[in-house]
Amino acid sequence: MKVLVxxxxxxxFNVKVRVKADNTxxxxxxxxxxxxxxDEIAVExxxxxxxxxxxxxxxxxxxxxxxxxxxxxxxxxxxADRAILVETNEELQxxxxxxxxxxxxxxxSPQLVIMGKQAIDDDSNQTGQMLAGLxxxxxxxxxxxxxxxxxxxKVTREVDGGLETISIKLPxxxxxxxxxxxxxxxxxxxIMKAKKKTxxxxxxxxxxxxVAPRLQTLKVVEPAKRKAGVKVADAKALxxxxxxxxxxx
Amino acid sequence: xTSLVLAxxxxxxIRKATLNxxxxxxxxxxxxxxxVAGHQAGxxxxxxxxxxxxxxxxxxDAPHLGEFLAESVAALIxxxxxxxxxxxxxxxxxxxxxxxxxxxxxxxxxxxxxxxVEGPDTFVRPIYAGNALATVKSKxxxxxxxxxxxxxxxVPAAGGSAAIETVTPPADPGMSSFVGREVSKSExxxxxxxxxxxxxxxxxGSGDNFTKVLEPLADKLGAAMGASRAxxxxxxxxxxxxxxxxxxxxxxxxYIAVGISGAIQHLAGMKDSxxxxxINKDExxxxxxxxxxxxxxxxxxxxxxxxxxxxx
Numbered sequence: 001m002k003v004l005v006x007x008x009x010x011x012x013f014n015v016k017v018r019v020k021a022d023n024t025x026x027x028x029x030x031x032x033x034x035x036x037x038x039d040e041i042a043v044e045x046x047x048x049x050x051x052x053x054x055x056x057x058x059x060x061x062x063x064x065x066x067x068x069x070x071x072x073x074x075x076x077x078x079x080a081d082r083a084i085l086v087e088t089n090e091e092l093q094x095x096x097x098x099x100x101x102x103x104x105x106x107x108x109s110p111q112l113v114i115m116g117k118q119a120i121d122d123d124s125n126q127t128g129q130m131l132a133g134l135x136x137x138x139x140x141x142x143x144x145x146x147x148x149x150x151x152x153x154k155v156t157r158e159v160d161g162g163l164e165t166i167s168i169k170l171p172x173x174x175x176x177x178x179x180x181x182x183x184x185x186x187x188x189x190x191i192m193k194a195k196k197k198t199x200x201x202x203x204x205x206x207x208x209x210x211v212a213p214r215l216q217t218l219k220v221v222e223p224a225k226r227k228a229g230v231k232v233a234d235a236k237a238l239x240x241x242x243x244x245x246x247x248x249x
Numbered sequence: 250x251t252s253l254v255l256a257x258x259x260x261x262x263i264r265k266a267t268l269n270x271x272x273x274x275x276x277x278x279x280x281x282x283x284x285v286a287g288h289q290a291g292x293x294x295x296x297x298x299x300x301x302x303x304x305x306x307x308x309x310d311a312p313h314l315g316e317f318l319a320e321s322v323a324a325l326i327x328x329x330x331x332x333x334x335x336x337x338x339x340x341x342x343x344x345x346x347x348x349x350x351x352x353x354x355x356x357x358x359x360x361x362x363x364x365x366v367e368g369p370d371t372f373v374r375p376i377y378a379g380n381a382l383a384t385v386k387s388k389x390x391x392x393x394x395x396x397x398x399x400x401x402x403x404v405p406a407a408g409g410s411a412a413i414e415t416v417t418p419p420a421d422p423g424m425s426s427f428v429g430r431e432v433s434k435s436e437x438x439x440x441x442x443x444x445x446x447x448x449x450x451x452x453x454g455s456g457d458n459f460t461k462v463l464e465p466l467a468d469k470l471g472a473a474m475g476a477s478r479a480x481x482x483x484x485x486x487x488x489x490x491x492x493x494x495x496x497x498x499x500x501x502x503x504y505i506a507v508g509i510s511g512a513i514q515h516l517a518g519m520k521d522s523x524x525x526x527x528i529n530k531d532e533x534x535x536x537x538x539x540x541x542x543x544x545x546x547x548x549x550x551x552x553x554x555x556x557x558x559x560x561x
Binding site: 011013016017019026038093094095098118120121122123124125126127128129130131132133134137138139140141142144154157158159160161162163164165166167168169172177178179213214215216217218219220221222223226228229230231232234235236238239241242246248249 | 316318319320323341342343345346347348349350351352353354356357358359360361362371375376377378379380381382383384385386387388389424425426427428429430431432433439441445470478481482487488489491494495497502503513514520523524525526532537538539540541542543544545551554555557558559561
């Protein structure tokens, strides 16, 4: 069974982002970039399926500028077998990415697509659901457990108030939540091996996809800052403040 | 201009998140219809008809809609979409699951998690864990939207008297089926609806300490209990307690952060709370930069004293 994992290059989760002075976006020049943490979980999930003998090949796909090759190399170092970069410098919104991934799925015929539930840059939480819709495949979002049982899979999902288990037919799209697994550290030998794996570069035109953005960003601003308050001396003073000043208890 | 709001419900009653989404639809303007998709959900449809400002309730009832599976509900939304300028769902786990699928099938780019309405086609949404706010304008003919519930004050659940119209949903696509649910049982208020939240972080040290130290405080205040991602990752408490960018977004009247350092991703989920209290032994912890009241010291000594003081 072939598994496709989609990975996105984003500002590293440890970086404190700054809004650009001209309010056109967030500063990304000279900022540490990494694989979206949820996508790392997706790659790890695929590699574990392969290690368990359930998957035979893992294809990692990323959409974006040439620098995304770095992200794909990380996926290859975790254990993906080969990679495709859909290269463009255009701003890609989730619908466009879903259309690009759909075109690749039609070429590659994976039985399963795994990707993060959301990217930590635009926080959209859309691409997996959109891809499933466009392909007419079932979806299992926010997965915390995947049990493959061809011709289907049982997926436990993180939902408001607890967990929900659904059964889906394959092929399908699964998006990952935090507790699905803890991604392994990539080792130096695996980084070296990853350099030798195939990384193909395609253009959106070659896939026949129009990636023009549908949302126009008018401005990006910093949210109103919360003022730091006061330190209180002890528990008694705290309760008094809450009772008499803030009047919240 | 008419908006269709996807109701969040349990087939019996309407969940509050629906009222926040209706509030966002009201800001957009025009008529508001509410879609109740479910199984034997007549009571929920009746409750939806009472919501202030709702002109019509669409009630779709079928066994395959009972568990809110994305494939079925998205197909239903798509079948109704041509009559609407805006499709809204609260950004709950259901809304986030269903709406993007419907948006893709309609070939429109969803606008996720809006926190303000600037006009019928222009919305504000937080990005980068709420460290930036983007104002975006949609060029699509239908605006598919999920609504950050804490950003819109709920409309009254009563006062309306909308007509209920039965709609026939598309057939069961038969792609997925519901197996089971493990609901966290709790006498406490639901995290996203609570007026007071007591949250613990890595500093709690163990799941036991959540029970021994934090629970008495939450009990005394009638509060919901939450946690930082670090505490969830450490296995202290279940993931549905998680407050933050990757968990729940909350904005209670009072948020008490205990043993939480205040990572960006946690602040993203609670910094719109009205009053924030931080109890932490590290006086340099970033949580104090957003706290209205900070108490520096050992939480294991301080929290029990706070509970005692509250009893006075």
